[in-house]
Amino acid sequence: xxxxxxxxxxxxxxxNYGHIRAVHQLDLTIQQGEIVALIGANGAGKSTTLLAVSxxxxxxxxxxxxxxxxxGRLRPQEIVQHGLIQVPEGRAILTTLTVLENLELGAYSRKxxxxxxxxxEVVLDRFPILRERGDLPAGNLSxxxxxxxxxxxxxxxxxxxxLLDEPSMGLAPLVVQGIFEILQEINKTGTSIxxxxxxxxxxxxxxNRGYVLETGKIVLSDTASNLLENQKVIDxxxxxxxxxxxxx
Amino acid sequence: xxxxxxxxxxxxxxxxALFALGFTLVFGVLEVINLAHGAVFMAxxxxxxxxxxKANLNIxxxxxxxMLASGALGLLIDQIVxxxxxxxxxHHLMPMIATIGAATLITNAAQGIFGAETSRFPLGTIPEExxxxxxxxxxxxxxxxxxxxFLLMLLLMVILKKTRLGKAVRAVAENPQTSYLLGINVxxxxxxxxxxxxxxxxxxxVLIGLSFNAIFPFMGQPLMPKGIAVxxxxxxxxxxxxxxxxxxxxxxxxMSVAYLSSDYRDAxxxxxxxxILLVRPSGLFGRVLERKA
Numbered sequence: 001x002x003x004x005x006x007x008x009x010x011x012x013x014x015x016n017y018g019h020i021r022a023v024h025q026l027d028l029t030i031q032q033g034e035i036v037a038l039i040g041a042n043g044a045g046k047s048t049t050l051l052a053v054s055x056x057x058x059x060x061x062x063x064x065x066x067x068x069x070x071x072g073r074l075r076p077q078e079i080v081q082h083g084l085i086q087v088p089e090g091r092a093i094l095t096t097l098t099v100l101e102n103l104e105l106g107a108y109s110r111k112x113x114x115x116x117x118x119x120x121e122v123v124l125d126r127f128p129i130l131r132e133r134g135d136l137p138a139g140n141l142s143x144x145x146x147x148x149x150x151x152x153x154x155x156x157x158x159x160x161x162x163l164l165d166e167p168s169m170g171l172a173p174l175v176v177q178g179i180f181e182i183l184q185e186i187n188k189t190g191t192s193i194x195x196x197x198x199x200x201x202x203x204x205x206x207x208n209r210g211y212v213l214e215t216g217k218i219v220l221s222d223t224a225s226n227l228l229e230n231q232k233v234i235d236x237x238x239x240x241x242x243x244x245x246x247x248x
Numbered sequence: 249x250x251x252x253x254x255x256x257x258x259x260x261x262x263x264x265a266l267f268a269l270g271f272t273l274v275f276g277v278l279e280v281i282n283l284a285h286g287a288v289f290m291a292x293x294x295x296x297x298x299x300x301x302k303a304n305l306n307i308x309x310x311x312x313x314x315m316l317a318s319g320a321l322g323l324l325i326d327q328i329v330x331x332x333x334x335x336x337x338x339h340h341l342m343p344m345i346a347t348i349g350a351a352t353l354i355t356n357a358a359q360g361i362f363g364a365e366t367s368r369f370p371l372g373t374i375p376e377e378x379x380x381x382x383x384x385x386x387x388x389x390x391x392x393x394x395x396x397x398f399l400l401m402l403l404l405m406v407i408l409k410k411t412r413l414g415k416a417v418r419a420v421a422e423n424p425q426t427s428y429l430l431g432i433n434v435x436x437x438x439x440x441x442x443x444x445x446x447x448x449x450x451x452x453x454v455l456i457g458l459s460f461n462a463i464f465p466f467m468g469q470p471l472m473p474k475g476i477a478v479x480x481x482x483x484x485x486x487x488x489x490x491x492x493x494x495x496x497x498x499x500x501x502x503m504s505v506a507y508l509s510s511d512y513r514d515a516x517x518x519x520x521x522x523x524i525l526l527v528r529p530s531g532l533f534g535r536v537l538e539r540k541a
């Protein structure tokens with residue numbers, strides 16, 4: 001059916017959150033190997049979009065195609081098996097489980113346990129701090145370490161597309177910079193990334209393209225470098241030290 | 249004398265622990281206070297009675313089968329009563345109230361089928377051998393009850409701690425939404441936990457039925473406040489807590505009967521629980537009760 005080469009293609013997506021229509025007529029595509037940023041103010045519908053892609057919210061209209069297959073009506077665990085893996089907002093570390101247990105659960109849906117064990121070594125090499133803290137309850141980690149754990153856990157699922165919801169939230173600027181460098185490295189190994197951020201400047205600096213979401217609608221989409229110079233975007237989202245997120 | 253009482257307390261306490269374990273498991277994972285757990289406990293005892301009297305099975309064959317039957321009943325309660333409420337994101341009191349309905353239905357059905365009077369296992373069902381060690385007398389049944397209870401509890405703990413499935417259960421207990429994003433079949437975990445918890449509750453029913461040789465439709469009712477007390481004492485949703493709390497309640501009850509009066513049994517047991525909670529409001533093993541939005 002699908003003749004395009006999009007990795008992810010969202011067409012006319014509408015999602016209700018409770019009784020509120022949080023996302024209207026959203027169109028978005030991601031090509032293999034891209035980093036795409038979805039930026040917008042608090043409450044614009046960014047997280048709702050990601051939850052719909054992961055199957056936690058049922059779209060009320062529209063289609064979500066992943067590698068040409070319609071995944072919009074699949075159950076969340078089936079979507080994970082397709083390689084669409086989300087690092088949720090606030091990191092959502094399982095605090096009562098150990099660091100290693102968190103990582104092991106990242107590979108829960110994979111059949112090949114030997115490959116998963118190899119991937120665990122790769123992840124622990126990438127994040128040596130996680131190896132060091134392996135047997136501690138994950139709740140003992142600092143915010144930045146928890147974000148590394150959340151990303152490492154997602155990598156354990158062998159993502160073809162990694163969805164990140166506000167990875168910079170609540171982290172110190174230097175830590176945020178480190179996280180974004182890690183994301184770029186992961187991208188270089190062939191994993192495509194959809195990055196949802198309020199921290200628009202950081203997100204657009206690492207992204208290839210960006211979409212701007214306002215009250216549930218895409219109002220702008222362009223290459224990341226063009227968006228960084230777009231006056232509307234600068235005024236609304238890159239307010240340089242001023243209140244970054246107030247939109248009229 | 250005290251050693252004899254401790255043996256009795258250990259027997260009673262290990263069954264309480266087994267009962268509370270299922271109760272706490274459902275609370276920890278499904279976040280539901282399942283007030284039908286006592287009815288499942290009763291149903292387990294009747295299932296064993298039927299298997300012994302109608303199918304002429306040995307009681308130790310009937311026990312695992314009765315546990316499977318109780319597990320199936322627990323699964324049914326989950327699918328018919330709890331699942332529709334999960335789908336609607338209902339207030340957390342609603343599933344609790346719904347389980348009262350399920351409990352009433354099951355208890356009344358048992359009364360309709362078996363009558364309100366007490367049924368007993370036929371002669372020869374219950375092992376009656378006993379061992380004399382000094383002044384202490386231990387019956388075969390007591391030994392069996394303690395061993396079976398502890399084996400089941402140990403098995404559950406090892407599964408939760410070590411296996412892939414057990415880790416998934418703990419993940420769902422902490423955060424169902426994250427579990428979905430990890431690819432865990434969360435509904436499957438809910439079904440599994442409902443089954444396992446009810447099987448443990450039904451098993452406790454069989455063991456209590458054996459140790460008092462009395463099975464009646466309302467036998468689960470006195471267990472409910474005890475079960476609630478035990479899991480609050482142990483720390484809501486904590487498996488070790490349910491074990492320690494159950495044993496503690498057994499000891500408190502037996503000792504107050506032995507050294508005070510049976511009239512004060514529940515007053516002493518619950519009074520002690522109250523005092524402990526004054527000092528440790530989150531229970532013996534409970535983390536500070538926190539709820540994420």
